[in-house]
Amino acid sequence: MSQFMKNNTSLNKLESFDKMMQKKTSSMLGYPINTAQEYRDLYRFFDYSLINLGDPFVPSSYRINSEQFELEVLQFFAKLYKMPARDSWGYITSGGTEGNTHGIFVGRELYPDALLYFSKDTHYSISKIARLLNIQTVLVESQKNGEIDYTDLEKKIQKNKHLPVILNLNIGTTMKGAIDNVDAVVAILKRNNIRKYHIHCDAALFGMILPFVKGASRVDFQQPIGSLAISGHKFIGTHMPCGIALCRKQLVKWIETPIDYIGTHDTTITGCRNGHTPLFLWYAIQKRGLKGFSKEAHDCISNAKYLAEKLKKIHWPYFLNRFSNTVLFKKPSMKIITKWQLAVSRDWAHIVVMQSVTKESIDRFISDLILTA
Numbered sequence: 202m203s204q205f206m207k208n209n210t211s212l213n214k215l216e217s218f219d220k221m222m223q224k225k226t227s228s229m230l231g232y233p234i235n236t237a238q239e240y241r242d243l244y245r246f247f248d249y250s251l252i253n254l255g256d257p258f259v260p261s262s263y264r265i266n267s268e269q270f271e272l273e274v275l276q277f278f279a280k281l282y283k284m285p286a287r288d289s290w291g292y293i294t295s296g297g298t299e300g301n302t303h304g305i306f307v308g309r310e311l312y313p314d315a316l317l318y319f320s321k322d323t324h325y326s327i328s329k330i331a332r333l334l335n336i337q338t339v340l341v342e343s344q345k346n347g348e349i350d351y352t353d354l355e356k357k358i359q360k361n362k363h364l365p366v367i368l369n370l371n372i373g374t375t376m377k378g379a380i381d382n383v384d385a386v387v388a389i390l391k392r393n394n395i396r397k398y399h400i401h402c403d404a405a406l407f408g409m410i411l412p413f414v415k416g417a418s419r420v421d422f423q424q425p426i427g428s429l430a431i432s433g434h435k436f437i438g439t440h441m442p443c444g445i446a447l448c449r450k451q452l453v454k455w456i457e458t459p460i461d462y463i464g465t466h467d468t469t470i471t472g473c474r475n476g477h478t479p480l481f482l483w484y485a486i487q488k489r490g491l492k493g494f495s496k497e498a499h500d501c502i503s504n505a506k507y508l509a510e511k512l513k514k515i516h517w518p519y520f521l522n523r524f525s526n527t528v529l530f531k532k533p534s535m536k537i538i539t540k541w542q543l544a545v546s547r548d549w550a551h552i553v554v555m556q557s558v559t560k561e562s563i564d565r566f567i568s569d570l571i572l573t574a
């Protein structure tokens with residue numbers, strides 16, 4: 202402990218904050234954050250000003266960086282999402298929102314007059330990005346399960362057939378965990394002879410679940426998608442917000458600018474990027490690997506089914522999509538919402554069954570529901 206802390210009353214404040222965070226962590230069910238991970242082996246690297254600057258594939262003149270780890274992380278994701286070797290590119294972002302911004306920005310630079318299509322169940326970041334980039338939007342109906350309504354999408358694309366299309370597809374919606382079907386959307390574009398399009402996949406949470414579950418609809422770069430964004434602090438649980446943005450290399454050329462001051466190319470949204478988060482992602486990949494991630498994904502889905510069965514038993518209205526760890530249910534009392542940090546939308550709340558949500562915590566939550574019903 203530093204001399205400053207020994208002599209300072211701030212220590213008490215930090216200690217009580219620590220206790221409070223332990224308590225809050227043990228009662229968090231509503232948000233898709235895996236709080237169960239441990240990264241002590243990496244704490245020594247907080248002594249360095251790790252900053253990754255510019256394009257990770259083009260070394261910059263600032264050398265206190267973790268780009269060698271960033272490249273390994275990107276390799277892992279490029280393989281997971283079947284990116285063709287010669288057309289593979291990505292970078293570690295500050296989170297899902299930045300990855301979405303990057304993907305849609307690339308689409309806008311490719312097709313400046315395109316319209317951006319997305320469903321009503323889409324995360325709020327997408328309409329904000331449209332505002333930031335000054336792109337006209339087309340809001341598409343959702344099906345009851347939260348998936349995009351393909352009939353409405355086709356009707357709206359036909360109405361604007363003369364304009365290019367940027368599509369945001371949800372690979373796991375925020376509230377209902379619904380997955381838009383890439384193949385069905387590509388078929389619509391083909392049927393209507395739309396050649397100028399860019400498909401961005403928002404795979405914030407499910408990007409680390411879908412590759413591991415059999416029978417779920419396919420999402421990868423063997424399909425004509427342009428970009429895909431995943432959050433790192435959600436399923437992987439890096440403790441700090443971060444994300445993975447994947448984009449076809451040939452498309453990144455549309456935004457690339459060489460900058461002499463940093464000695465690299467500007468191809469990212471932010472300038473200086475967090476150099477610690479790539480280390481955390483790398484460490485998680487080494488420690489858990491494909492096998493570990495796969496087991497965790499199956500456990501989350503199985504515990505989500507456990508929660509759904511418990512809700513069914515007490516006749517509490519609920520909904521659970523296939524291949525999803527997000528259980529939607531009728532909004533409970535404010536007391537329960539606060540205690541378990543539930544996310545709510547209108548009359549509904551959800552629990553996102555992450556690695557840190559155990560059968561025991563589900564049982565405790567159900568007991569609380571019964572008491573207040």
Ligand SMILES: Cc1ncc(COP(=O)(O)O)c(C=O)c1O
Pocket residue numbers: 295296297298299324326371373374375403405406432442443444
């Ligand atoms: C579907 C979806 N997209 C994007 C995001 C935004 O991700 P982040 O909070 O990492 O910016 C979220 C966050 O919950 C999400 O659920």
